[in-house]
Amino acid sequence: MEELDLAFVEETVKRVGSGKEKVLELLQAIQGHYGYLPNEALRRVCELTEITPASIAGVSTFYDQFRHRPAGKHIIHVCIGTACHVKGAESVYDAFRTHLGIPEGEDTDAQKLFTVERIACLGCCTLAPAVQIDDVTYGHLTRETVPQVLSDFLKHEQARAASPTKSHGLRKGKADPRGEVRIGLGSCCVARGSGKLHGALQEALAQTGLQVPVKRVGCVGMCHQTPLLEIVLPNQSSHLYARVRPEDAKSIIQRHFGVRGPHRKLSNAVSTALDRLLTDEKWEPVTRYSIHVRDQAVSDFLGRQIH
Ligand code: FES
Ligand code: FES
Structure with a gap:
Protein backbone atom coordinates (compact mmCIF):
# COMPACT_ATOMS: atom_id res chain seq x y z
CA MET A 1 0.00 0.00 0.00
CA GLU A 2 1.23 3.48 -0.85
CA GLU A 3 2.58 5.45 2.09
CA LEU A 4 0.49 8.44 3.02
CA ASP A 5 2.15 11.83 2.69
CA LEU A 6 1.75 13.36 6.13
CA ALA A 7 3.26 16.74 5.30
CA PHE A 8 -0.25 18.19 5.11
CA VAL A 9 -1.00 17.11 8.68
CA GLU A 10 2.18 18.67 9.97
CA GLU A 11 1.57 21.95 8.16
CA THR A 12 -2.03 22.05 9.30
CA VAL A 13 -1.15 21.51 12.94
CA LYS A 14 1.37 24.34 12.66
CA ARG A 15 -1.24 26.60 11.11
CA VAL A 16 -4.27 25.67 13.24
CA GLY A 17 -2.63 24.98 16.58
CA SER A 18 -2.16 21.99 18.85
CA GLY A 19 -4.62 22.58 21.69
CA LYS A 20 -7.34 20.05 22.60
CA GLU A 21 -10.01 22.46 21.36
CA LYS A 22 -8.61 22.26 17.81
CA VAL A 23 -9.78 18.71 17.24
CA LEU A 24 -12.79 19.54 15.06
CA GLU A 25 -10.91 22.03 12.92
CA LEU A 26 -8.04 19.62 12.35
CA LEU A 27 -10.33 16.74 11.45
CA GLN A 28 -12.20 18.92 8.96
CA ALA A 29 -8.95 19.97 7.34
CA ILE A 30 -7.71 16.38 7.10
CA GLN A 31 -10.97 15.15 5.66
CA GLY A 32 -10.97 18.02 3.17
CA HIS A 33 -7.47 17.14 2.03
CA TYR A 34 -7.54 13.33 1.94
CA GLY A 35 -11.27 12.86 1.37
CA TYR A 36 -11.51 10.80 4.58
CA LEU A 37 -9.72 10.41 7.91
CA PRO A 38 -6.75 8.11 7.34
CA ASN A 39 -5.53 6.31 10.50
CA GLU A 40 -1.93 7.37 9.87
CA ALA A 41 -2.99 11.03 9.73
CA LEU A 42 -4.95 10.71 12.97
CA ARG A 43 -2.02 9.05 14.71
CA ARG A 44 0.22 11.91 13.58
CA VAL A 45 -2.26 14.44 14.97
CA CYS A 46 -2.06 12.67 18.36
CA GLU A 47 1.74 12.76 18.25
CA LEU A 48 1.88 16.45 17.42
CA THR A 49 -0.92 17.83 19.60
CA GLU A 50 -2.65 17.53 22.97
CA ILE A 51 -5.49 15.73 21.24
CA THR A 52 -6.09 12.13 22.35
CA PRO A 53 -7.29 9.15 20.29
CA ALA A 54 -10.44 9.06 22.46
CA SER A 55 -11.22 12.66 21.62
CA ILE A 56 -10.72 12.01 17.91
CA ALA A 57 -12.93 8.92 18.06
CA GLY A 58 -15.65 10.84 19.91
CA VAL A 59 -15.72 13.78 17.51
CA SER A 60 -15.27 11.84 14.29
CA THR A 61 -18.08 9.40 15.05
CA PHE A 62 -20.44 12.11 16.33
CA TYR A 63 -20.50 14.07 13.06
CA ASP A 64 -21.81 12.39 9.92
CA GLN A 65 -19.53 14.51 7.76
CA PHE A 66 -16.50 12.39 8.65
CA ARG A 67 -15.52 9.34 6.65
CA HIS A 68 -13.24 6.62 7.96
CA ARG A 69 -12.56 4.94 4.66
CA PRO A 70 -11.48 6.26 1.27
CA ALA A 71 -14.16 7.65 -0.96
CA GLY A 72 -14.63 7.19 -4.69
CA LYS A 73 -13.41 9.79 -7.15
CA HIS A 74 -16.88 11.36 -7.29
CA ILE A 75 -19.35 11.71 -4.44
CA GLU A 157 -16.61 15.35 -16.72
CA GLN A 158 -14.87 14.29 -19.89
CA ALA A 159 -15.85 17.52 -21.61
CA ARG A 160 -14.74 19.51 -18.60
CA ALA A 161 -11.38 17.75 -18.51
CA ALA A 162 -10.91 18.28 -22.24
CA SER A 163 -11.56 22.00 -22.11
CA PRO A 164 -11.53 23.22 -18.54
CA THR A 165 -11.66 26.88 -19.41
CA LYS A 166 -13.69 26.75 -22.58
CA SER A 167 -16.83 28.82 -22.62
CA HIS A 168 -19.95 26.71 -22.97
CA GLY A 169 -21.69 29.08 -25.32
CA LEU A 170 -21.63 28.04 -28.94
CA ARG A 171 -21.21 31.51 -30.25
CA LYS A 172 -18.70 34.05 -29.24
CA GLY A 173 -19.48 37.73 -29.02
CA LYS A 174 -22.47 39.61 -27.81
CA ALA A 175 -25.70 37.64 -27.38
CA ASP A 176 -28.75 38.84 -29.21
CA PRO A 177 -30.94 40.60 -26.64
CA ARG A 178 -34.00 39.21 -28.38
CA GLY A 179 -33.57 35.74 -26.92
CA GLU A 180 -31.90 32.42 -27.52
CA VAL A 181 -32.35 28.99 -28.99
CA ARG A 182 -31.84 25.89 -26.86
CA ILE A 183 -31.28 22.54 -28.35
CA GLY A 184 -31.38 19.22 -26.50
CA LEU A 185 -28.18 17.32 -27.15
CA GLY A 186 -28.50 14.45 -24.69
CA SER A 187 -27.70 10.98 -26.00
CA CYS A 188 -31.29 10.21 -27.16
CA CYS A 189 -31.50 13.58 -28.85
CA VAL A 190 -28.27 12.96 -30.71
CA ALA A 191 -29.31 9.43 -31.64
CA ARG A 192 -32.45 10.87 -33.19
CA GLY A 193 -30.79 13.55 -35.24
CA SER A 194 -30.23 16.57 -33.00
CA GLY A 195 -26.69 16.89 -34.26
CA LYS A 196 -27.98 17.51 -37.78
CA LEU A 197 -30.59 19.88 -36.44
CA HIS A 198 -27.87 21.77 -34.63
CA GLY A 199 -25.92 22.08 -37.87
CA ALA A 200 -29.03 23.26 -39.69
CA LEU A 201 -29.64 25.90 -37.02
CA GLN A 202 -26.16 27.25 -37.34
CA GLU A 203 -26.55 27.35 -41.08
CA ALA A 204 -29.90 29.15 -40.84
CA LEU A 205 -28.39 31.74 -38.52
CA ALA A 206 -25.43 32.25 -40.79
CA GLN A 207 -27.74 32.72 -43.80
CA THR A 208 -30.01 35.18 -42.02
CA GLY A 209 -27.18 37.06 -40.38
CA LEU A 210 -28.85 36.80 -36.98
CA GLN A 211 -26.67 36.72 -33.88
CA VAL A 212 -28.97 34.54 -31.79
CA PRO A 213 -27.12 32.38 -29.30
CA VAL A 214 -27.68 28.65 -29.60
CA LYS A 215 -27.24 26.85 -26.32
CA ARG A 216 -26.93 23.15 -25.82
CA VAL A 217 -28.66 21.41 -22.94
CA GLY A 218 -28.42 17.81 -21.81
CA CYS A 219 -31.26 15.38 -21.33
CA VAL A 220 -34.44 17.11 -20.22
CA GLY A 221 -36.46 13.95 -19.72
CA MET A 222 -38.37 14.16 -23.01
CA CYS A 223 -36.39 11.59 -24.92
CA HIS A 224 -39.58 10.34 -26.61
CA GLN A 225 -40.03 13.76 -28.25
CA THR A 226 -36.55 14.40 -29.58
CA PRO A 227 -35.06 16.31 -31.39
CA LEU A 228 -36.16 19.18 -29.21
CA LEU A 229 -35.79 22.87 -29.74
CA GLU A 230 -36.80 25.63 -27.39
CA ILE A 231 -37.09 29.26 -28.36
CA VAL A 232 -36.72 31.63 -25.47
CA LEU A 233 -37.71 35.24 -25.94
CA PRO A 234 -37.47 37.89 -23.24
CA ASN A 235 -40.67 38.44 -21.24
CA GLN A 236 -42.55 35.66 -23.00
CA SER A 237 -43.23 32.05 -22.23
CA SER A 238 -40.94 29.88 -24.26
CA HIS A 239 -41.90 27.87 -27.35
CA LEU A 240 -40.98 24.23 -27.33
CA TYR A 241 -40.80 22.32 -30.58
CA ALA A 242 -40.66 18.53 -30.59
CA ARG A 243 -39.51 16.06 -33.24
CA VAL A 244 -37.93 18.87 -35.20
CA ARG A 245 -36.32 18.05 -38.55
CA PRO A 246 -33.23 19.90 -39.81
CA GLU A 247 -35.33 21.35 -42.64
CA ASP A 248 -37.60 23.03 -40.04
CA ALA A 249 -34.74 24.96 -38.47
CA LYS A 250 -34.76 27.94 -40.78
CA SER A 251 -38.52 28.48 -40.62
CA ILE A 252 -38.48 28.32 -36.84
CA ILE A 253 -35.71 30.88 -36.69
CA GLN A 254 -37.56 33.13 -39.13
CA ARG A 255 -40.79 32.81 -37.22
CA HIS A 256 -39.38 33.95 -33.90
CA PHE A 257 -36.47 36.15 -34.75
CA GLY A 258 -37.46 37.55 -38.13
CA VAL A 259 -35.05 37.99 -40.99
CA ARG A 260 -33.55 40.93 -42.72
CA GLY A 261 -34.58 41.46 -46.28
CA PRO A 262 -37.73 41.12 -48.33
CA HIS A 263 -39.02 37.62 -47.40
CA ARG A 264 -39.50 38.03 -43.68
CA LYS A 265 -43.05 36.76 -43.45
CA LEU A 266 -43.71 33.03 -43.36
CA SER A 267 -46.42 31.57 -45.53
CA ASN A 268 -49.55 30.25 -43.79
CA ALA A 269 -48.68 26.72 -44.84
CA VAL A 270 -45.26 26.93 -43.18
CA SER A 271 -46.75 28.48 -40.06
CA THR A 272 -49.33 25.73 -39.80
CA ALA A 273 -46.66 23.06 -40.27
CA LEU A 274 -44.60 24.61 -37.49
CA ASP A 275 -47.60 24.80 -35.17
CA ARG A 276 -47.86 21.05 -35.43
CA LEU A 277 -44.36 20.72 -33.98
CA LEU A 278 -45.16 22.85 -30.97
CA THR A 279 -45.77 20.81 -27.87
CA ASP A 280 -47.50 21.65 -24.60
CA GLU A 281 -45.26 19.29 -22.74
CA LYS A 282 -43.01 20.99 -20.29
CA TRP A 283 -39.27 20.94 -20.84
CA GLU A 284 -38.83 19.63 -17.34
CA PRO A 285 -35.64 20.53 -15.57
CA VAL A 286 -34.34 17.01 -15.06
CA THR A 287 -30.91 17.75 -16.32
CA ARG A 288 -27.91 19.09 -14.55
CA TYR A 289 -27.75 22.41 -12.80
CA SER A 290 -24.94 24.51 -11.57
CA ILE A 291 -24.33 24.01 -7.88
CA HIS A 292 -25.68 27.38 -6.84
CA VAL A 293 -29.11 26.71 -8.29
CA ARG A 294 -31.74 27.45 -5.74
CA ASP A 295 -35.49 27.64 -5.91
CA GLN A 296 -35.89 30.93 -7.68
CA ALA A 297 -33.54 29.93 -10.41
CA VAL A 298 -35.10 26.52 -10.68
CA SER A 299 -38.36 27.99 -11.82
CA ASP A 300 -36.40 29.95 -14.31
CA PHE A 301 -35.09 27.76 -17.04
CA LEU A 302 -32.14 30.03 -17.46
CA GLY A 303 -30.76 28.66 -14.22
CA ARG A 304 -29.94 25.42 -15.97
CA GLN A 305 -26.34 24.79 -16.65
CA ILE A 306 -25.75 25.04 -20.33
CA HIS A 307 -23.00 22.96 -21.81
S1 FES B 1 -31.61 12.74 -24.31
FE1 FES B 1 -32.67 14.40 -25.15
S2 FES B 1 -34.37 14.64 -23.91
FE2 FES B 1 -33.38 12.94 -23.10
S1 FES C 1 -33.39 19.53 -1.87
FE1 FES C 1 -34.08 17.67 -1.10
S2 FES C 1 -35.34 18.26 0.54
FE2 FES C 1 -34.56 20.11 -0.20
Whole structure:
Protein backbone atom coordinates (compact mmCIF):
# COMPACT_ATOMS: atom_id res chain seq x y z
CA MET A 1 0.00 0.00 0.00
CA GLU A 2 1.23 3.48 -0.85
CA GLU A 3 2.58 5.45 2.09
CA LEU A 4 0.49 8.44 3.02
CA ASP A 5 2.15 11.83 2.69
CA LEU A 6 1.75 13.36 6.13
CA ALA A 7 3.26 16.74 5.30
CA PHE A 8 -0.25 18.19 5.11
CA VAL A 9 -1.00 17.11 8.68
CA GLU A 10 2.18 18.67 9.97
CA GLU A 11 1.57 21.95 8.16
CA THR A 12 -2.03 22.05 9.30
CA VAL A 13 -1.15 21.51 12.94
CA LYS A 14 1.37 24.34 12.66
CA ARG A 15 -1.24 26.60 11.11
CA VAL A 16 -4.27 25.67 13.24
CA GLY A 17 -2.63 24.98 16.58
CA SER A 18 -2.16 21.99 18.85
CA GLY A 19 -4.62 22.58 21.69
CA LYS A 20 -7.34 20.05 22.60
CA GLU A 21 -10.01 22.46 21.36
CA LYS A 22 -8.61 22.26 17.81
CA VAL A 23 -9.78 18.71 17.24
CA LEU A 24 -12.79 19.54 15.06
CA GLU A 25 -10.91 22.03 12.92
CA LEU A 26 -8.04 19.62 12.35
CA LEU A 27 -10.33 16.74 11.45
CA GLN A 28 -12.20 18.92 8.96
CA ALA A 29 -8.95 19.97 7.34
CA ILE A 30 -7.71 16.38 7.10
CA GLN A 31 -10.97 15.15 5.66
CA GLY A 32 -10.97 18.02 3.17
CA HIS A 33 -7.47 17.14 2.03
CA TYR A 34 -7.54 13.33 1.94
CA GLY A 35 -11.27 12.86 1.37
CA TYR A 36 -11.51 10.80 4.58
CA LEU A 37 -9.72 10.41 7.91
CA PRO A 38 -6.75 8.11 7.34
CA ASN A 39 -5.53 6.31 10.50
CA GLU A 40 -1.93 7.37 9.87
CA ALA A 41 -2.99 11.03 9.73
CA LEU A 42 -4.95 10.71 12.97
CA ARG A 43 -2.02 9.05 14.71
CA ARG A 44 0.22 11.91 13.58
CA VAL A 45 -2.26 14.44 14.97
CA CYS A 46 -2.06 12.67 18.36
CA GLU A 47 1.74 12.76 18.25
CA LEU A 48 1.88 16.45 17.42
CA THR A 49 -0.92 17.83 19.60
CA GLU A 50 -2.65 17.53 22.97
CA ILE A 51 -5.49 15.73 21.24
CA THR A 52 -6.09 12.13 22.35
CA PRO A 53 -7.29 9.15 20.29
CA ALA A 54 -10.44 9.06 22.46
CA SER A 55 -11.22 12.66 21.62
CA ILE A 56 -10.72 12.01 17.91
CA ALA A 57 -12.93 8.92 18.06
CA GLY A 58 -15.65 10.84 19.91
CA VAL A 59 -15.72 13.78 17.51
CA SER A 60 -15.27 11.84 14.29
CA THR A 61 -18.08 9.40 15.05
CA PHE A 62 -20.44 12.11 16.33
CA TYR A 63 -20.50 14.07 13.06
CA ASP A 64 -21.81 12.39 9.92
CA GLN A 65 -19.53 14.51 7.76
CA PHE A 66 -16.50 12.39 8.65
CA ARG A 67 -15.52 9.34 6.65
CA HIS A 68 -13.24 6.62 7.96
CA ARG A 69 -12.56 4.94 4.66
CA PRO A 70 -11.48 6.26 1.27
CA ALA A 71 -14.16 7.65 -0.96
CA GLY A 72 -14.63 7.19 -4.69
CA LYS A 73 -13.41 9.79 -7.15
CA HIS A 74 -16.88 11.36 -7.29
CA ILE A 75 -19.35 11.71 -4.44
CA ILE A 76 -23.04 11.27 -5.16
CA HIS A 77 -25.11 13.03 -2.54
CA VAL A 78 -28.67 11.80 -2.63
CA CYS A 79 -30.87 14.30 -0.84
CA ILE A 80 -33.15 12.69 1.73
CA GLY A 81 -34.60 15.95 3.06
CA THR A 82 -38.38 16.01 3.49
CA ALA A 83 -39.30 17.20 0.01
CA CYS A 84 -37.02 14.64 -1.62
CA HIS A 85 -38.06 11.90 0.80
CA VAL A 86 -41.75 12.21 -0.07
CA LYS A 87 -40.88 12.13 -3.75
CA GLY A 88 -39.00 8.85 -3.58
CA ALA A 89 -35.43 9.74 -2.56
CA GLU A 90 -34.86 6.32 -0.94
CA SER A 91 -35.75 4.56 -4.13
CA VAL A 92 -33.35 6.81 -6.05
CA TYR A 93 -30.64 6.10 -3.46
CA ASP A 94 -31.19 2.34 -3.84
CA ALA A 95 -31.14 2.68 -7.61
CA PHE A 96 -27.72 4.36 -7.57
CA ARG A 97 -26.32 1.62 -5.33
CA THR A 98 -27.83 -1.15 -7.41
CA HIS A 99 -26.70 0.36 -10.69
CA LEU A 100 -23.17 0.80 -9.39
CA GLY A 101 -23.12 -2.69 -7.85
CA ILE A 102 -22.33 -1.42 -4.35
CA PRO A 103 -22.70 -4.26 -1.86
CA GLU A 104 -24.48 -4.06 1.50
CA GLY A 105 -22.34 -2.32 4.12
CA GLU A 106 -20.28 -0.43 1.50
CA ASP A 107 -20.84 2.96 -0.07
CA THR A 108 -18.34 2.95 -2.93
CA ASP A 109 -18.25 0.99 -6.17
CA ALA A 110 -15.51 -1.52 -6.94
CA GLN A 111 -13.76 0.86 -9.38
CA LYS A 112 -13.64 3.56 -6.67
CA LEU A 113 -15.31 5.90 -9.10
CA PHE A 114 -18.45 6.78 -7.15
CA THR A 115 -19.37 6.96 -3.48
CA VAL A 116 -23.07 7.22 -2.71
CA GLU A 117 -24.15 9.08 0.40
CA ARG A 118 -27.40 10.38 1.80
CA ILE A 119 -27.52 14.06 2.67
CA ALA A 120 -30.00 16.47 4.22
CA CYS A 121 -31.70 19.16 2.11
CA LEU A 122 -29.55 20.38 -0.76
CA GLY A 123 -31.50 23.62 -0.89
CA CYS A 124 -33.25 23.05 -4.21
CA CYS A 125 -36.44 21.33 -3.05
CA THR A 126 -38.42 22.19 -6.18
CA LEU A 127 -36.11 19.78 -7.98
CA ALA A 128 -37.02 16.94 -5.59
CA PRO A 129 -35.86 14.29 -5.62
CA ALA A 130 -32.51 15.95 -6.14
CA VAL A 131 -28.99 14.61 -6.26
CA GLN A 132 -25.64 16.29 -6.36
CA ILE A 133 -22.63 14.64 -7.95
CA ASP A 134 -19.58 16.65 -6.94
CA ASP A 135 -20.63 20.18 -7.93
CA VAL A 136 -23.35 19.19 -10.38
CA THR A 137 -26.98 19.00 -9.36
CA TYR A 138 -29.64 16.86 -10.99
CA GLY A 139 -33.35 17.14 -10.31
CA HIS A 140 -36.59 15.18 -10.63
CA LEU A 141 -34.83 11.86 -10.59
CA THR A 142 -36.52 8.51 -10.82
CA ARG A 143 -35.08 5.02 -10.51
CA GLU A 144 -35.20 4.85 -14.29
CA THR A 145 -33.21 8.03 -14.94
CA VAL A 146 -30.33 7.05 -12.65
CA PRO A 147 -28.23 5.38 -15.40
CA GLN A 148 -28.84 8.38 -17.66
CA VAL A 149 -27.71 10.78 -14.95
CA LEU A 150 -24.51 8.83 -14.36
CA SER A 151 -23.65 8.70 -18.00
CA ASP A 152 -24.47 12.38 -18.44
CA PHE A 153 -22.22 13.22 -15.52
CA LEU A 154 -19.32 11.19 -16.89
CA LYS A 155 -19.66 12.82 -20.30
CA HIS A 156 -19.78 16.20 -18.63
CA GLU A 157 -16.61 15.35 -16.72
CA GLN A 158 -14.87 14.29 -19.89
CA ALA A 159 -15.85 17.52 -21.61
CA ARG A 160 -14.74 19.51 -18.60
CA ALA A 161 -11.38 17.75 -18.51
CA ALA A 162 -10.91 18.28 -22.24
CA SER A 163 -11.56 22.00 -22.11
CA PRO A 164 -11.53 23.22 -18.54
CA THR A 165 -11.66 26.88 -19.41
CA LYS A 166 -13.69 26.75 -22.58
CA SER A 167 -16.83 28.82 -22.62
CA HIS A 168 -19.95 26.71 -22.97
CA GLY A 169 -21.69 29.08 -25.32
CA LEU A 170 -21.63 28.04 -28.94
CA ARG A 171 -21.21 31.51 -30.25
CA LYS A 172 -18.70 34.05 -29.24
CA GLY A 173 -19.48 37.73 -29.02
CA LYS A 174 -22.47 39.61 -27.81
CA ALA A 175 -25.70 37.64 -27.38
CA ASP A 176 -28.75 38.84 -29.21
CA PRO A 177 -30.94 40.60 -26.64
CA ARG A 178 -34.00 39.21 -28.38
CA GLY A 179 -33.57 35.74 -26.92
CA GLU A 180 -31.90 32.42 -27.52
CA VAL A 181 -32.35 28.99 -28.99
CA ARG A 182 -31.84 25.89 -26.86
CA ILE A 183 -31.28 22.54 -28.35
CA GLY A 184 -31.38 19.22 -26.50
CA LEU A 185 -28.18 17.32 -27.15
CA GLY A 186 -28.50 14.45 -24.69
CA SER A 187 -27.70 10.98 -26.00
CA CYS A 188 -31.29 10.21 -27.16
CA CYS A 189 -31.50 13.58 -28.85
CA VAL A 190 -28.27 12.96 -30.71
CA ALA A 191 -29.31 9.43 -31.64
CA ARG A 192 -32.45 10.87 -33.19
CA GLY A 193 -30.79 13.55 -35.24
CA SER A 194 -30.23 16.57 -33.00
CA GLY A 195 -26.69 16.89 -34.26
CA LYS A 196 -27.98 17.51 -37.78
CA LEU A 197 -30.59 19.88 -36.44
CA HIS A 198 -27.87 21.77 -34.63
CA GLY A 199 -25.92 22.08 -37.87
CA ALA A 200 -29.03 23.26 -39.69
CA LEU A 201 -29.64 25.90 -37.02
CA GLN A 202 -26.16 27.25 -37.34
CA GLU A 203 -26.55 27.35 -41.08
CA ALA A 204 -29.90 29.15 -40.84
CA LEU A 205 -28.39 31.74 -38.52
CA ALA A 206 -25.43 32.25 -40.79
CA GLN A 207 -27.74 32.72 -43.80
CA THR A 208 -30.01 35.18 -42.02
CA GLY A 209 -27.18 37.06 -40.38
CA LEU A 210 -28.85 36.80 -36.98
CA GLN A 211 -26.67 36.72 -33.88
CA VAL A 212 -28.97 34.54 -31.79
CA PRO A 213 -27.12 32.38 -29.30
CA VAL A 214 -27.68 28.65 -29.60
CA LYS A 215 -27.24 26.85 -26.32
CA ARG A 216 -26.93 23.15 -25.82
CA VAL A 217 -28.66 21.41 -22.94
CA GLY A 218 -28.42 17.81 -21.81
CA CYS A 219 -31.26 15.38 -21.33
CA VAL A 220 -34.44 17.11 -20.22
CA GLY A 221 -36.46 13.95 -19.72
CA MET A 222 -38.37 14.16 -23.01
CA CYS A 223 -36.39 11.59 -24.92
CA HIS A 224 -39.58 10.34 -26.61
CA GLN A 225 -40.03 13.76 -28.25
CA THR A 226 -36.55 14.40 -29.58
CA PRO A 227 -35.06 16.31 -31.39
CA LEU A 228 -36.16 19.18 -29.21
CA LEU A 229 -35.79 22.87 -29.74
CA GLU A 230 -36.80 25.63 -27.39
CA ILE A 231 -37.09 29.26 -28.36
CA VAL A 232 -36.72 31.63 -25.47
CA LEU A 233 -37.71 35.24 -25.94
CA PRO A 234 -37.47 37.89 -23.24
CA ASN A 235 -40.67 38.44 -21.24
CA GLN A 236 -42.55 35.66 -23.00
CA SER A 237 -43.23 32.05 -22.23
CA SER A 238 -40.94 29.88 -24.26
CA HIS A 239 -41.90 27.87 -27.35
CA LEU A 240 -40.98 24.23 -27.33
CA TYR A 241 -40.80 22.32 -30.58
CA ALA A 242 -40.66 18.53 -30.59
CA ARG A 243 -39.51 16.06 -33.24
CA VAL A 244 -37.93 18.87 -35.20
CA ARG A 245 -36.32 18.05 -38.55
CA PRO A 246 -33.23 19.90 -39.81
CA GLU A 247 -35.33 21.35 -42.64
CA ASP A 248 -37.60 23.03 -40.04
CA ALA A 249 -34.74 24.96 -38.47
CA LYS A 250 -34.76 27.94 -40.78
CA SER A 251 -38.52 28.48 -40.62
CA ILE A 252 -38.48 28.32 -36.84
CA ILE A 253 -35.71 30.88 -36.69
CA GLN A 254 -37.56 33.13 -39.13
CA ARG A 255 -40.79 32.81 -37.22
CA HIS A 256 -39.38 33.95 -33.90
CA PHE A 257 -36.47 36.15 -34.75
CA GLY A 258 -37.46 37.55 -38.13
CA VAL A 259 -35.05 37.99 -40.99
CA ARG A 260 -33.55 40.93 -42.72
CA GLY A 261 -34.58 41.46 -46.28
CA PRO A 262 -37.73 41.12 -48.33
CA HIS A 263 -39.02 37.62 -47.40
CA ARG A 264 -39.50 38.03 -43.68
CA LYS A 265 -43.05 36.76 -43.45
CA LEU A 266 -43.71 33.03 -43.36
CA SER A 267 -46.42 31.57 -45.53
CA ASN A 268 -49.55 30.25 -43.79
CA ALA A 269 -48.68 26.72 -44.84
CA VAL A 270 -45.26 26.93 -43.18
CA SER A 271 -46.75 28.48 -40.06
CA THR A 272 -49.33 25.73 -39.80
CA ALA A 273 -46.66 23.06 -40.27
CA LEU A 274 -44.60 24.61 -37.49
CA ASP A 275 -47.60 24.80 -35.17
CA ARG A 276 -47.86 21.05 -35.43
CA LEU A 277 -44.36 20.72 -33.98
CA LEU A 278 -45.16 22.85 -30.97
CA THR A 279 -45.77 20.81 -27.87
CA ASP A 280 -47.50 21.65 -24.60
CA GLU A 281 -45.26 19.29 -22.74
CA LYS A 282 -43.01 20.99 -20.29
CA TRP A 283 -39.27 20.94 -20.84
CA GLU A 284 -38.83 19.63 -17.34
CA PRO A 285 -35.64 20.53 -15.57
CA VAL A 286 -34.34 17.01 -15.06
CA THR A 287 -30.91 17.75 -16.32
CA ARG A 288 -27.91 19.09 -14.55
CA TYR A 289 -27.75 22.41 -12.80
CA SER A 290 -24.94 24.51 -11.57
CA ILE A 291 -24.33 24.01 -7.88
CA HIS A 292 -25.68 27.38 -6.84
CA VAL A 293 -29.11 26.71 -8.29
CA ARG A 294 -31.74 27.45 -5.74
CA ASP A 295 -35.49 27.64 -5.91
CA GLN A 296 -35.89 30.93 -7.68
CA ALA A 297 -33.54 29.93 -10.41
CA VAL A 298 -35.10 26.52 -10.68
CA SER A 299 -38.36 27.99 -11.82
CA ASP A 300 -36.40 29.95 -14.31
CA PHE A 301 -35.09 27.76 -17.04
CA LEU A 302 -32.14 30.03 -17.46
CA GLY A 303 -30.76 28.66 -14.22
CA ARG A 304 -29.94 25.42 -15.97
CA GLN A 305 -26.34 24.79 -16.65
CA ILE A 306 -25.75 25.04 -20.33
CA HIS A 307 -23.00 22.96 -21.81
S1 FES B 1 -35.34 18.26 0.54
FE1 FES B 1 -34.08 17.67 -1.10
S2 FES B 1 -33.39 19.53 -1.87
FE2 FES B 1 -34.56 20.11 -0.20
S1 FES C 1 -31.61 12.74 -24.31
FE1 FES C 1 -32.67 14.40 -25.15
S2 FES C 1 -34.37 14.64 -23.91
FE2 FES C 1 -33.38 12.94 -23.10
